[in-house]
Amino acid sequence: MPSSRVSEPPRRADSLRIRARLLDEARVMLAEGGVPLQLNDLARRAGVGVGTVYRHFATSQALVEALAVLRFEGLLEVARRAADEPDPWVGIEAVLREQVRLEMEYAEVREVLATTYDTHPETSAAKAELMGITEGLLVAARAAGVVRADLGASDLRRLMCGIGYAVTISDGGNPALGELYLRVLCDGIRVTRT
Template sequence: MTLRADSARVRARMLAAARARIAAGDVELPLNAIAKDAGVGVGTVYRHFASRQALLESLAADSYRELIAEAAAAADNPDIARGLRNLLRAALRCQLADPALAAVLAAPECQCAETLALGRELGMLSMRVLDRARAAGVVRADVVADDVRRLTCGLQHAVRSGDDDGTAIDRYLEIVLRGLRP
Protein backbone atom coordinates (compact mmCIF):
# COMPACT_ATOMS: atom_id res chain seq x y z
CA MET A 1 0.00 0.00 0.00
CA THR A 2 1.37 3.40 -0.99
CA LEU A 3 0.91 6.16 1.57
CA ARG A 4 0.23 9.79 0.81
CA ALA A 5 3.29 11.96 1.33
CA ASP A 6 2.02 13.50 4.59
CA SER A 7 0.99 10.10 5.92
CA ALA A 8 4.37 8.64 5.02
CA ARG A 9 6.12 11.48 6.90
CA VAL A 10 3.97 10.87 9.98
CA ARG A 11 4.68 7.14 9.82
CA ALA A 12 8.41 7.85 9.52
CA ARG A 13 8.24 10.12 12.62
CA MET A 14 6.48 7.37 14.58
CA LEU A 15 9.05 4.78 13.52
CA ALA A 16 11.87 7.19 14.42
CA ALA A 17 10.31 7.74 17.85
CA ALA A 18 10.04 3.99 18.37
CA ARG A 19 13.65 3.44 17.26
CA ALA A 20 14.81 6.14 19.69
CA ARG A 21 12.96 4.39 22.53
CA ILE A 22 14.53 1.04 21.63
CA ALA A 23 17.99 2.66 21.43
CA ALA A 24 17.38 4.02 24.93
CA GLY A 25 16.58 0.52 26.16
CA ASP A 26 12.76 0.71 26.15
CA VAL A 27 11.60 -2.33 24.20
CA GLU A 28 8.10 -2.16 25.71
CA LEU A 29 7.16 0.57 23.19
CA PRO A 30 3.95 1.88 24.74
CA LEU A 31 1.95 3.27 21.83
CA ASN A 32 0.78 6.28 23.88
CA ALA A 33 4.43 7.22 24.47
CA ILE A 34 5.27 6.72 20.78
CA ALA A 35 2.41 9.06 19.88
CA LYS A 36 3.65 11.70 22.30
CA ASP A 37 7.27 11.39 21.13
CA ALA A 38 6.19 11.65 17.47
CA GLY A 39 3.88 14.58 18.13
CA VAL A 40 0.74 12.79 16.96
CA GLY A 41 -2.43 11.50 18.56
CA VAL A 42 -2.59 7.91 19.73
CA GLY A 43 -5.34 7.25 17.17
CA THR A 44 -2.85 8.07 14.44
CA VAL A 45 -0.43 5.50 15.82
CA TYR A 46 -3.17 2.87 15.87
CA ARG A 47 -4.16 3.67 12.28
CA HIS A 48 -0.63 2.80 11.19
CA PHE A 49 0.13 0.06 13.73
CA ALA A 50 -2.75 -1.99 15.11
CA SER A 51 -0.64 -3.11 18.06
CA ARG A 52 2.79 -3.00 19.64
CA GLN A 53 3.59 -6.23 17.76
CA ALA A 54 2.71 -4.60 14.42
CA LEU A 55 5.01 -1.69 15.29
CA LEU A 56 7.84 -4.08 16.20
CA GLU A 57 7.36 -5.94 12.93
CA SER A 58 7.58 -2.69 10.96
CA LEU A 59 10.74 -1.74 12.82
CA ALA A 60 12.31 -5.15 12.19
CA ALA A 61 11.53 -5.43 8.47
CA ASP A 62 14.92 -4.21 7.21
CA SER A 63 16.85 -6.48 9.59
CA TYR A 64 14.59 -9.37 8.60
CA ARG A 65 15.50 -8.78 4.95
CA GLU A 66 19.19 -8.68 5.88
CA LEU A 67 18.82 -12.03 7.64
CA ILE A 68 17.07 -13.48 4.57
CA ALA A 69 20.01 -12.38 2.41
CA GLU A 70 22.37 -14.12 4.83
CA ALA A 71 20.22 -17.27 4.68
CA ALA A 72 20.31 -17.21 0.88
CA ALA A 73 24.10 -16.92 0.95
CA ALA A 74 24.29 -19.80 3.44
CA ALA A 75 22.03 -21.95 1.27
CA ASP A 76 24.31 -21.36 -1.72
CA ASN A 77 27.59 -21.83 0.16
CA PRO A 78 29.50 -24.79 -1.35
CA ASP A 79 30.72 -25.65 2.19
CA ILE A 80 27.37 -26.30 3.89
CA ALA A 81 28.93 -26.64 7.35
CA ARG A 82 30.36 -23.15 6.94
CA GLY A 83 27.05 -21.98 5.47
CA LEU A 84 25.15 -23.25 8.53
CA ARG A 85 27.65 -21.63 10.90
CA ASN A 86 27.40 -18.37 8.94
CA LEU A 87 23.60 -18.48 9.10
CA LEU A 88 23.57 -19.03 12.86
CA ARG A 89 26.13 -16.27 13.38
CA ALA A 90 24.14 -13.89 11.14
CA ALA A 91 20.90 -14.68 12.97
CA LEU A 92 22.57 -13.99 16.28
CA ARG A 93 24.31 -10.83 15.02
CA CYS A 94 21.08 -9.44 13.53
CA GLN A 95 19.14 -10.07 16.73
CA LEU A 96 21.82 -8.48 18.88
CA ALA A 97 21.95 -5.43 16.61
CA ASP A 98 18.16 -5.06 16.38
CA PRO A 99 16.09 -5.73 19.52
CA ALA A 100 12.92 -5.34 17.42
CA LEU A 101 13.98 -8.26 15.24
CA ALA A 102 14.82 -10.31 18.33
CA ALA A 103 11.32 -9.65 19.69
CA VAL A 104 9.66 -10.49 16.37
CA LEU A 105 11.58 -13.75 15.96
CA ALA A 106 10.77 -14.73 19.55
CA ALA A 107 7.04 -14.00 19.16
CA PRO A 108 4.76 -17.01 18.71
CA GLU A 109 3.09 -15.45 15.68
CA CYS A 110 3.20 -12.42 13.41
CA GLN A 111 0.48 -9.88 12.69
CA CYS A 112 1.58 -8.22 9.47
CA ALA A 113 1.30 -9.84 6.06
CA GLU A 114 4.77 -8.57 5.15
CA THR A 115 6.28 -10.24 8.22
CA LEU A 116 4.47 -13.50 7.45
CA ALA A 117 5.92 -13.43 3.92
CA LEU A 118 9.41 -12.67 5.25
CA GLY A 119 9.08 -15.51 7.75
CA ARG A 120 8.04 -17.96 5.03
CA GLU A 121 11.00 -16.92 2.89
CA LEU A 122 13.44 -17.25 5.79
CA GLY A 123 11.95 -20.61 6.70
CA MET A 124 12.30 -21.94 3.15
CA LEU A 125 15.92 -20.80 2.91
CA SER A 126 16.70 -22.22 6.35
CA MET A 127 15.22 -25.55 5.31
CA ARG A 128 17.42 -25.52 2.18
CA VAL A 129 20.44 -25.05 4.43
CA LEU A 130 19.27 -27.79 6.79
CA ASP A 131 18.40 -30.23 3.98
CA ARG A 132 21.88 -29.82 2.53
CA ALA A 133 23.45 -30.06 5.99
CA ARG A 134 21.53 -33.28 6.74
CA ALA A 135 22.59 -34.77 3.40
CA ALA A 136 26.22 -33.92 4.22
CA GLY A 137 25.95 -35.42 7.72
CA VAL A 138 26.44 -32.03 9.39
CA VAL A 139 23.15 -31.96 11.36
CA ARG A 140 20.80 -34.48 12.90
CA ALA A 141 17.83 -35.69 10.87
CA ASP A 142 15.26 -34.26 13.29
CA VAL A 143 16.40 -30.60 13.15
CA VAL A 144 13.92 -28.23 11.50
CA ALA A 145 14.03 -24.51 10.69
CA ASP A 146 11.94 -23.58 13.72
CA ASP A 147 14.52 -25.29 15.95
CA VAL A 148 17.18 -23.01 14.49
CA ARG A 149 14.96 -19.94 15.07
CA ARG A 150 14.34 -20.88 18.69
CA LEU A 151 17.97 -21.73 19.36
CA THR A 152 19.23 -18.41 17.97
CA CYS A 153 16.61 -16.56 20.02
CA GLY A 154 17.93 -18.37 23.09
CA LEU A 155 21.52 -17.61 22.17
CA GLN A 156 20.67 -13.94 21.74
CA HIS A 157 19.16 -13.89 25.22
CA ALA A 158 22.15 -15.73 26.69
CA VAL A 159 24.64 -13.29 25.14
CA ARG A 160 22.66 -10.25 26.32
CA SER A 161 22.38 -11.60 29.87
CA GLY A 162 26.13 -11.87 30.37
CA ASP A 163 28.86 -9.33 30.77
CA ASP A 164 31.75 -11.16 29.20
CA ASP A 165 34.50 -9.97 26.87
CA GLY A 166 32.63 -10.88 23.67
CA THR A 167 33.84 -14.47 23.47
CA ALA A 168 30.45 -15.88 24.52
CA ILE A 169 29.07 -15.64 20.98
CA ASP A 170 31.65 -18.05 19.56
CA ARG A 171 31.45 -20.36 22.57
CA TYR A 172 27.65 -20.54 22.47
CA LEU A 173 27.61 -21.04 18.70
CA GLU A 174 30.04 -23.94 19.04
CA ILE A 175 27.90 -25.52 21.77
CA VAL A 176 24.79 -25.30 19.59
CA LEU A 177 26.57 -26.58 16.48
CA ARG A 178 27.90 -29.57 18.43
CA GLY A 179 24.38 -30.26 19.70
CA LEU A 180 22.99 -30.18 16.14
CA ARG A 181 25.47 -32.81 14.90
CA PRO A 182 24.28 -36.39 14.41
Template sequence: MTPGAGQEKELRADAARNRARILQVARARLAAGDNSLQLNAVARLAGVGVGTVYRHFPNRHALVEALSAERLRELVDEAQAAASADDPLTGLRRLLGFALDRMLDDPDFAAVLESAGDTGAQTSDLKAELDRAVTGLLNGVRLTGAVRSSVEADDVRRLLCGVAHAVRSGSGEVKDLYLDVLLQGLRPPR
Protein backbone atom coordinates in the same frame (compact mmCIF):
# COMPACT_ATOMS: atom_id res chain seq x y z
CA MET B 1 -11.00 0.02 4.94
CA THR B 2 -7.35 0.85 5.61
CA PRO B 3 -5.08 -2.22 5.69
CA GLY B 4 -3.42 -3.25 8.93
CA ALA B 5 0.25 -3.71 9.60
CA GLY B 6 2.10 -5.60 6.92
CA GLN B 7 -0.80 -5.87 4.52
CA GLU B 8 0.12 -5.14 0.94
CA LYS B 9 -3.10 -3.47 -0.27
CA GLU B 10 -2.70 -0.16 -2.02
CA LEU B 11 -3.08 2.74 0.40
CA ARG B 12 -4.56 6.11 -0.48
CA ALA B 13 -1.85 8.72 -0.93
CA ASP B 14 -2.63 10.44 2.38
CA ALA B 15 -2.75 7.13 4.25
CA ALA B 16 0.58 6.09 2.72
CA ARG B 17 2.13 9.42 3.78
CA ASN B 18 0.76 9.01 7.31
CA ARG B 19 2.12 5.44 7.55
CA ALA B 20 5.53 6.55 6.27
CA ARG B 21 5.58 9.45 8.76
CA ILE B 22 4.66 7.13 11.64
CA LEU B 23 7.50 4.77 10.70
CA GLN B 24 9.92 7.69 10.33
CA VAL B 25 9.05 9.01 13.80
CA ALA B 26 9.27 5.52 15.32
CA ARG B 27 12.73 5.00 13.79
CA ALA B 28 13.84 8.39 15.10
CA ARG B 29 12.56 7.53 18.61
CA LEU B 30 14.48 4.25 18.56
CA ALA B 31 17.62 6.01 17.32
CA ALA B 32 17.25 8.49 20.18
CA GLY B 33 17.19 5.59 22.65
CA ASP B 34 13.43 5.53 23.33
CA ASN B 35 12.56 1.85 22.99
CA SER B 36 9.09 2.24 24.50
CA LEU B 37 7.46 3.15 21.17
CA GLN B 38 4.30 4.25 22.93
CA LEU B 39 1.76 4.59 20.14
CA ASN B 40 0.18 7.72 21.66
CA ALA B 41 3.57 9.46 21.74
CA VAL B 42 4.39 8.32 18.19
CA ALA B 43 1.04 9.73 17.00
CA ARG B 44 1.69 13.09 18.67
CA LEU B 45 5.23 13.34 17.23
CA ALA B 46 4.05 12.27 13.77
CA GLY B 47 1.30 14.88 13.82
CA VAL B 48 -1.48 12.35 13.30
CA GLY B 49 -4.35 11.17 15.42
CA VAL B 50 -3.99 8.18 17.70
CA GLY B 51 -6.67 6.40 15.67
CA THR B 52 -4.54 6.78 12.55
CA VAL B 53 -1.61 5.06 14.24
CA TYR B 54 -3.82 2.26 15.56
CA ARG B 55 -5.41 1.78 12.10
CA HIS B 56 -1.96 1.10 10.64
CA PHE B 57 -0.44 -0.58 13.69
CA PRO B 58 -2.96 -2.10 16.13
CA ASN B 59 -0.26 -2.55 18.80
CA ARG B 60 3.42 -1.94 19.50
CA HIS B 61 4.40 -5.35 18.11
CA ALA B 62 2.79 -4.53 14.76
CA LEU B 63 4.84 -1.33 14.60
CA VAL B 64 8.01 -3.23 15.52
CA GLU B 65 7.28 -5.80 12.79
CA ALA B 66 6.98 -3.03 10.20
CA LEU B 67 10.23 -1.47 11.43
CA SER B 68 11.95 -4.89 11.27
CA ALA B 69 10.85 -5.75 7.73
CA GLU B 70 14.08 -4.53 6.14
CA ARG B 71 16.26 -6.51 8.56
CA LEU B 72 14.10 -9.58 8.07
CA ARG B 73 14.51 -9.22 4.28
CA GLU B 74 18.31 -9.03 4.76
CA LEU B 75 18.18 -12.20 6.86
CA VAL B 76 16.19 -14.00 4.17
CA ASP B 77 18.74 -12.92 1.54
CA GLU B 78 21.59 -14.15 3.75
CA ALA B 79 19.83 -17.49 4.30
CA GLN B 80 19.34 -17.92 0.56
CA ALA B 81 23.02 -17.16 -0.05
CA ALA B 82 24.03 -19.62 2.68
CA ALA B 83 21.81 -22.31 1.17
CA SER B 84 23.59 -21.95 -2.16
CA ALA B 85 27.10 -21.90 -0.66
CA ASP B 86 29.62 -24.54 -1.75
CA ASP B 87 30.12 -25.61 1.85
CA PRO B 88 26.71 -25.76 3.56
CA LEU B 89 28.17 -26.04 7.08
CA THR B 90 30.18 -22.84 6.57
CA GLY B 91 27.03 -21.25 5.16
CA LEU B 92 25.07 -22.28 8.26
CA ARG B 93 27.71 -20.88 10.60
CA ARG B 94 27.84 -17.62 8.64
CA LEU B 95 24.03 -17.35 8.67
CA LEU B 96 23.80 -18.00 12.41
CA GLY B 97 26.50 -15.39 13.11
CA PHE B 98 24.80 -12.87 10.83
CA ALA B 99 21.42 -13.42 12.49
CA LEU B 100 22.85 -13.34 16.01
CA ASP B 101 24.67 -10.07 15.35
CA ARG B 102 21.43 -8.44 14.17
CA MET B 103 19.46 -9.83 17.10
CA LEU B 104 22.01 -8.52 19.59
CA ASP B 105 22.09 -5.15 17.86
CA ASP B 106 18.30 -4.81 17.80
CA PRO B 107 16.26 -6.46 20.58
CA ASP B 108 13.02 -5.52 18.80
CA PHE B 109 14.16 -7.46 15.73
CA ALA B 110 14.91 -10.39 18.02
CA ALA B 111 11.37 -10.11 19.41
CA VAL B 112 9.96 -10.33 15.89
CA LEU B 113 12.00 -13.47 15.20
CA GLU B 114 10.99 -14.98 18.56
CA SER B 115 7.31 -14.24 18.18
CA ALA B 116 5.11 -17.27 17.54
CA GLY B 117 2.34 -15.12 16.07
CA ASP B 118 2.80 -12.42 13.49
CA THR B 119 0.63 -9.33 13.28
CA GLY B 120 1.29 -8.56 9.63
CA ALA B 121 1.13 -10.61 6.46
CA GLN B 122 4.49 -9.23 5.34
CA THR B 123 6.20 -10.60 8.45
CA SER B 124 4.51 -14.00 8.02
CA ASP B 125 5.55 -14.12 4.38
CA LEU B 126 9.15 -13.19 5.14
CA LYS B 127 9.37 -15.75 7.96
CA ALA B 128 7.99 -18.44 5.63
CA GLU B 129 10.57 -17.46 3.02
CA LEU B 130 13.27 -17.59 5.69
CA ASP B 131 12.15 -21.04 6.82
CA ARG B 132 12.22 -22.33 3.22
CA ALA B 133 15.78 -21.06 2.74
CA VAL B 134 16.94 -22.48 6.09
CA THR B 135 15.27 -25.80 5.27
CA GLY B 136 17.25 -25.95 2.03
CA LEU B 137 20.41 -25.09 3.93
CA LEU B 138 19.74 -27.74 6.58
CA ASN B 139 19.15 -30.34 3.89
CA GLY B 140 22.57 -29.52 2.45
CA VAL B 141 24.22 -29.68 5.87
CA ARG B 142 22.49 -33.02 6.60
CA LEU B 143 24.26 -34.49 3.57
CA THR B 144 27.56 -33.78 5.34
CA GLY B 145 26.28 -35.51 8.49
CA ALA B 146 26.60 -32.34 10.56
CA VAL B 147 22.91 -31.85 11.50
CA ARG B 148 20.36 -34.16 13.09
CA SER B 149 17.62 -35.28 10.74
CA SER B 150 14.95 -34.12 13.21
CA VAL B 151 16.09 -30.48 13.30
CA GLU B 152 13.81 -28.12 11.39
CA ALA B 153 14.20 -24.48 10.39
CA ASP B 154 11.88 -23.33 13.16
CA ASP B 155 14.02 -25.21 15.70
CA VAL B 156 17.13 -23.38 14.52
CA ARG B 157 15.38 -20.01 14.83
CA ARG B 158 14.21 -20.78 18.37
CA LEU B 159 17.60 -22.09 19.45
CA LEU B 160 19.28 -19.00 18.03
CA CYS B 161 16.85 -16.83 19.99
CA GLY B 162 17.96 -18.70 23.11
CA VAL B 163 21.61 -18.06 22.28
CA ALA B 164 20.86 -14.36 21.77
CA HIS B 165 19.16 -14.23 25.16
CA ALA B 166 22.11 -16.04 26.79
CA VAL B 167 24.63 -13.65 25.22
CA ARG B 168 22.60 -10.58 26.26
CA SER B 169 22.40 -11.84 29.84
CA GLY B 170 26.14 -12.49 29.95
CA SER B 171 28.83 -10.74 28.01
CA GLY B 172 29.37 -10.36 24.29
CA GLU B 173 32.65 -12.19 24.66
CA VAL B 174 30.81 -15.52 24.80
CA LYS B 175 29.01 -15.08 21.48
CA ASP B 176 31.35 -17.29 19.45
CA LEU B 177 31.50 -19.90 22.20
CA TYR B 178 27.71 -20.11 22.36
CA LEU B 179 27.46 -20.32 18.56
CA ASP B 180 29.91 -23.23 18.64
CA VAL B 181 27.85 -24.95 21.35
CA LEU B 182 24.71 -24.48 19.23
CA LEU B 183 26.38 -25.97 16.15
CA GLN B 184 27.72 -28.90 18.16
CA GLY B 185 24.25 -29.45 19.61
CA LEU B 186 22.77 -29.66 16.12
CA ARG B 187 25.04 -32.60 15.28
CA PRO B 188 23.61 -36.12 15.38
CA PRO B 189 24.38 -38.11 18.52
CA ARG B 190 27.39 -40.39 18.27
Protein backbone atom coordinates in the same frame (compact mmCIF):
# COMPACT_ATOMS: atom_id res chain seq x y z
CA MET C 1 -13.05 -2.86 1.96
CA PRO C 2 -10.02 -1.83 4.10
CA SER C 3 -6.57 -3.01 3.15
CA SER C 4 -4.93 -5.78 5.20
CA ARG C 5 -1.63 -3.88 4.99
CA VAL C 6 -2.03 -1.98 8.24
CA SER C 7 1.38 -0.35 8.19
CA GLU C 8 1.66 0.36 4.45
CA PRO C 9 3.76 3.50 4.17
CA PRO C 10 1.68 6.64 3.65
CA ARG C 11 2.11 8.62 0.47
CA ARG C 12 2.09 12.25 1.68
CA ALA C 13 5.43 13.82 2.58
CA ASP C 14 4.27 14.98 6.02
CA SER C 15 2.91 11.50 6.78
CA LEU C 16 6.22 9.97 5.70
CA ARG C 17 8.09 12.30 8.06
CA ILE C 18 5.74 11.45 10.93
CA ARG C 19 6.09 7.73 10.22
CA ALA C 20 9.89 8.03 10.20
CA ARG C 21 9.80 9.93 13.52
CA LEU C 22 7.52 7.27 15.03
CA LEU C 23 9.85 4.50 13.90
CA ASP C 24 12.90 6.35 15.26
CA GLU C 25 11.26 6.87 18.67
CA ALA C 26 9.97 3.29 18.71
CA ARG C 27 13.50 1.98 18.13
CA VAL C 28 14.71 3.91 21.16
CA MET C 29 11.77 2.67 23.25
CA LEU C 30 12.39 -0.91 22.20
CA ALA C 31 16.05 -0.66 23.16
CA GLU C 32 15.10 0.85 26.51
CA GLY C 33 12.38 -1.53 27.57
CA GLY C 34 11.37 -4.19 25.10
CA VAL C 35 7.85 -5.13 24.14
CA PRO C 36 5.04 -4.45 24.13
CA LEU C 37 5.61 -0.89 23.07
CA GLN C 38 3.03 1.43 24.56
CA LEU C 39 1.58 3.40 21.67
CA ASN C 40 0.39 6.19 23.99
CA ASP C 41 3.97 6.65 25.20
CA LEU C 42 5.18 6.62 21.62
CA ALA C 43 2.73 9.40 20.71
CA ARG C 44 3.93 11.53 23.62
CA ARG C 45 7.61 11.00 22.79
CA ALA C 46 7.09 11.73 19.10
CA GLY C 47 4.96 14.81 19.81
CA VAL C 48 1.90 13.55 17.93
CA GLY C 49 -1.62 12.53 18.87
CA VAL C 50 -2.42 8.94 19.75
CA GLY C 51 -4.76 8.74 16.75
CA THR C 52 -1.81 9.53 14.48
CA VAL C 53 0.15 6.61 15.90
CA TYR C 54 -2.80 4.25 15.44
CA ARG C 55 -3.27 5.39 11.85
CA HIS C 56 0.25 4.25 11.11
CA PHE C 57 0.43 1.20 13.42
CA ALA C 58 -2.69 -0.48 14.76
CA THR C 59 -0.84 -2.51 17.41
CA SER C 60 2.49 -2.75 19.15
CA GLN C 61 3.21 -5.92 17.16
CA ALA C 62 2.54 -4.12 13.86
CA LEU C 63 5.00 -1.44 14.92
CA VAL C 64 7.70 -3.96 15.87
CA GLU C 65 7.24 -5.76 12.54
CA ALA C 66 7.60 -2.44 10.69
CA LEU C 67 10.85 -1.82 12.56
CA ALA C 68 12.18 -5.27 11.70
CA VAL C 69 11.33 -5.37 8.01
CA LEU C 70 14.58 -3.91 6.62
CA ARG C 71 16.79 -5.93 8.95
CA PHE C 72 14.85 -9.08 8.19
CA GLU C 73 15.30 -8.59 4.44
CA GLY C 74 19.06 -8.52 5.01
CA LEU C 75 18.85 -11.82 6.89
CA LEU C 76 16.89 -13.34 4.02
CA GLU C 77 19.53 -12.20 1.52
CA VAL C 78 22.22 -13.94 3.57
CA ALA C 79 20.05 -17.07 3.77
CA ARG C 80 19.43 -17.07 0.01
CA ARG C 81 23.17 -16.85 -0.66
CA ALA C 82 23.79 -19.58 1.92
CA ALA C 83 21.35 -21.88 0.08
CA ASP C 84 23.65 -21.65 -2.97
CA GLU C 85 26.76 -22.48 -0.94
CA PRO C 86 28.23 -25.85 -2.05
CA ASP C 87 29.21 -26.73 1.52
CA PRO C 88 25.98 -26.98 3.55
CA TRP C 89 27.79 -26.44 6.86
CA VAL C 90 29.25 -23.16 5.60
CA GLY C 91 25.73 -22.12 4.58
CA ILE C 92 24.21 -23.00 7.96
CA GLU C 93 26.96 -21.20 9.83
CA ALA C 94 26.50 -18.06 7.69
CA VAL C 95 22.77 -17.92 8.48
CA LEU C 96 23.34 -18.56 12.18
CA ARG C 97 26.06 -15.92 12.41
CA GLU C 98 23.91 -13.27 10.70
CA GLN C 99 20.88 -14.08 12.84
CA VAL C 100 22.90 -13.80 16.05
CA ARG C 101 24.35 -10.48 14.90
CA LEU C 102 20.93 -9.06 14.06
CA GLU C 103 19.30 -10.34 17.25
CA MET C 104 22.06 -8.79 19.36
CA GLU C 105 21.93 -5.44 17.56
CA TYR C 106 18.20 -5.08 16.90
CA ALA C 107 15.58 -6.01 19.48
CA GLU C 108 12.89 -5.83 16.81
CA VAL C 109 14.47 -8.73 14.88
CA ARG C 110 14.68 -10.80 18.05
CA GLU C 111 11.04 -10.08 18.86
CA VAL C 112 9.73 -10.87 15.38
CA LEU C 113 11.67 -14.13 15.14
CA ALA C 114 10.62 -15.21 18.64
CA THR C 115 6.89 -14.72 18.19
CA THR C 116 4.59 -17.22 16.52
CA TYR C 117 1.95 -14.58 15.71
CA ASP C 118 2.45 -12.09 12.89
CA THR C 119 0.35 -9.03 12.14
CA HIS C 120 1.31 -8.72 8.49
CA PRO C 121 1.16 -11.45 5.84
CA GLU C 122 4.51 -10.15 4.55
CA THR C 123 6.14 -10.93 7.90
CA SER C 124 4.69 -14.44 7.88
CA ALA C 125 5.89 -14.98 4.31
CA ALA C 126 9.42 -13.78 5.13
CA LYS C 127 9.63 -16.02 8.20
CA ALA C 128 8.31 -18.98 6.20
CA GLU C 129 10.95 -18.35 3.53
CA LEU C 130 13.69 -18.25 6.16
CA MET C 131 12.40 -21.50 7.70
CA GLY C 132 12.25 -23.14 4.27
CA ILE C 133 15.81 -22.13 3.41
CA THR C 134 17.04 -23.25 6.83
CA GLU C 135 15.30 -26.61 6.48
CA GLY C 136 16.86 -27.03 3.02
CA LEU C 137 20.30 -26.32 4.45
CA LEU C 138 19.70 -28.83 7.24
CA VAL C 139 18.54 -31.50 4.77
CA ALA C 140 21.70 -31.00 2.71
CA ALA C 141 23.87 -30.98 5.84
CA ARG C 142 22.26 -34.19 7.15
CA ALA C 143 22.82 -35.83 3.75
CA ALA C 144 26.48 -34.79 3.94
CA GLY C 145 26.68 -36.17 7.47
CA VAL C 146 27.77 -32.87 9.04
CA VAL C 147 24.79 -32.02 11.26
CA ARG C 148 22.73 -33.90 13.83
CA ALA C 149 19.93 -35.93 12.30
CA ASP C 150 17.41 -35.00 15.01
CA LEU C 151 17.58 -31.23 14.47
CA GLY C 152 14.88 -29.35 12.56
CA ALA C 153 14.59 -25.75 11.37
CA SER C 154 12.16 -24.84 14.15
CA ASP C 155 14.57 -26.27 16.74
CA LEU C 156 17.32 -24.13 15.29
CA ARG C 157 15.08 -21.02 15.28
CA ARG C 158 14.28 -21.48 18.97
CA LEU C 159 17.94 -22.05 19.84
CA MET C 160 18.92 -18.88 17.97
CA CYS C 161 16.26 -16.85 19.75
CA GLY C 162 17.67 -18.22 23.01
CA ILE C 163 21.13 -16.97 22.12
CA GLY C 164 19.77 -13.54 21.19
CA TYR C 165 17.92 -13.32 24.49
CA ALA C 166 20.83 -14.65 26.56
CA VAL C 167 23.18 -12.02 25.14
CA THR C 168 20.75 -9.17 25.76
CA ILE C 169 20.30 -10.05 29.43
CA SER C 170 24.05 -10.29 29.96
CA ASP C 171 26.10 -7.40 31.27
CA GLY C 172 25.68 -4.77 28.58
CA GLY C 173 24.83 -7.15 25.73
CA ASN C 174 28.45 -8.20 25.29
CA PRO C 175 29.02 -9.19 21.61
CA ALA C 176 31.78 -11.61 22.65
CA LEU C 177 29.11 -13.65 24.42
CA GLY C 178 27.17 -13.92 21.16
CA GLU C 179 30.25 -15.36 19.49
CA LEU C 180 30.87 -17.76 22.38
CA TYR C 181 27.25 -18.98 22.48
CA LEU C 182 27.21 -19.38 18.70
CA ARG C 183 30.40 -21.50 18.82
CA VAL C 184 28.89 -23.67 21.56
CA LEU C 185 25.71 -24.11 19.52
CA CYS C 186 27.64 -24.95 16.35
CA ASP C 187 29.79 -27.47 18.23
CA GLY C 188 26.64 -29.04 19.60
CA ILE C 189 24.80 -29.46 16.31
CA ARG C 190 27.73 -30.34 14.09
CA VAL C 191 28.77 -33.91 13.47
CA THR C 192 32.51 -34.26 12.99
CA ARG C 193 33.83 -37.22 11.13
CA THR C 194 36.60 -39.23 12.70
